[in-house]
Amino acid sequence: MKTKRIDKREEGIGVVEPQYYTIDSLMLESGEKLGQVTLAYETYGALNENKTNAVMVLHALSGDAHAAGLDTERKNPGWWDSMIGPGRAFDTDKYFVISSNVIGGCKGSTGPSSVNPATGRHYALDFPIVTINDMVDAQKRLIDHMGIDKLLTAAGGSMGGMLALSWLVRYPDRIRSAIPIATAIKHGPQQIAFNEVGRQAIMADPHWNSGNYYGGPPPAKGLAVARMIGHITYMSDLSMEEKFGRQRKNGNEPFKFTADYEVEGYLRYRGDSFVKRFDANSYLYITKAMDNFDATELRPLQDSLQGQKTKVLVIAFKSDWLYPAYQSKEIVKACKRSGIETTYCEVDSTYGHDAFLLEVEEETHLISHFLKKVFHEYETA
């Protein structure tokens, strides 16, 4: 049995087709109504007859619906492929996993690069400000459509963790548990500041043209700079030291402002490859949604959770300085004070914020046990 399980882990779930669900309109927190909202999503595994085995995984800033398996086009694995599949943390032999691209995004869901049905032109900055809560509202409509009463869990890291917290606060009756990873109840000023500088870099690019660049060249240089800033914050000082040190690219001569050091070449490469797959306006809208998110906006988190039957697993990483562990502890404190069952784990990782994508073994251990328990309780409730 053990051997078979290991085989399955290596196999993964193969090529996955994207799916689309369109709702007529979505009322946003701002009071604006967004018409014709499409959600791109993927599913892995099979929904059981009682529809009690559905799990939603929630992507981060630059993620998309393609969380697992290989995509149809380029055969790329999903962003959490190591965590989703037969025998993996989100075991597709047991669970039905749903992953959707957030609204405001650019990977199939309606966002600023979509065509506004009212005008026939790309939304660009006519796209309304969307919030983390709006994104969750759209996801809720998707599980309504699927006939799923309750998700076993809503799980994600970074912005995905904010989405999980929003599920917890807004739809406690629609989830049995939540797994916020490497995230925060709300951004502090340093987190806002890094996002803001990224936005400024995009808006400083003349190709941005107040957001109206569709059909022309995109603000590639500005978006690349924004992404480079992001990558610095995703790694720890130590993981950069281990990966790059002061290793030079071109021998030992200091050339003028070329990428002398490995770390510079890495950042330039990551910046340049990002612009091929991401829309700059989506970057603006999604980072703004993260900055505006505050799970305590209406009332203290512990008051929101009071009396809920949901269980919470909070995971943080020691070397994550972008979403430091003390922010995860604030979530834990509120959960515990509210009386709901809460598990906290601070993983001793050196990967920095990226750890939520890389610490697969530790996360698999934590999540598979947690989910098993939640599923058992749901089945026997």
Add this chain to the structure above:
Amino acid sequence: MKTKRIDKREEGIGVVEPQYYTIDSLMLESGEKLGQVTLAYETYGALNENKTNAVMVLHALSGDAHAAGLDTERKNPGWWDSMIGPGRAFDTDKYFVISSNVIGGCKGSTGPSSVNPATGRHYALDFPIVTINDMVDAQKRLIDHMGIDKLLTAAGGSMGGMLALSWLVRYPDRIRSAIPIATAIKHGPQQIAFNEVGRQAIMADPHWNSGNYYGGPPPAKGLAVARMIGHITYMSDLSMEEKFGRQRKNGNEPFKFTADYEVEGYLRYRGDSFVKRFDANSYLYITKAMDNFDATELRPLQDSLQGQKTKVLVIAFKSDWLYPAYQSKEIVKACKRSGIETTYCEVDSTYGHDAFLLEVEEETHLISHFLKKVFHEYETA
């Protein structure tokens, strides 16, 4: 006596005139010869007859020669005014303080915005790559010119600390001591990465035009983004939290991509005001000099210091995550292993890297005692 001292501290040293010293040429580490090199400098206090009371203060990335007193134009205080003056840490009643703008800079010393005497045009990127050691070589020529055999100390924070380390390694016979503050033996990849993203932001600005923007509009937006990144790294998470929190600028409505939060407004203001006073090409050259600096390039630091009679005072700040205390401890370790007299203080500050400019009381206490001892020993040697 006490009262008088406090009065003097409040008075400062009044308006200071900049001075200039031009040397015919400077041989650079790269092997290139830089012709006609001017150093802008200021001095405070009086040089004693034996020329034994001279101190050199060394500025950081965006600093200049104007370290103390008020400038003639805008009556601005110098960047270390709180530390230099009668009764202050660098007591101008006792010491003769010298501060010069580094070569490669843009505040009076020869740099990429200077006119190349060979062509009659601005150097721009024809300006050669300069190093921290080259900057110190030019400063050494200045004290040669002043007839100063030995400096009492070479002191500075951040890049100023690198300059102090370079003095220590290259000219141990010309200094009695060094005070490297909030600095490092060499940049790690995270420090290089932040500088590199700043450079990328400048070079992404079409006004940069491969460095040829003199006479036209400068790459203001790119330079502003670079400066914003810098400012985030100069503050601690906690000091940002205390200064800004999630305070909003424009009431409670989330406007599209304006500066919603105080921290965003602050960064935009700091970015925009920087471009009025700094040259983008100098930003490229000086950050590159910092990234290329390595006090262990030729041999381990402890070997360079072995047998020296210099004393070293190393200061670090607990919340400084750009130049973390462990980097200062590496300096201390090398100094101690070499056998030279070394004092280390890790100040319990929340200001982050900015602390070297702000923790005046603590630094005054440390530096005034250290200098008094060094001066006494020099006088009685």
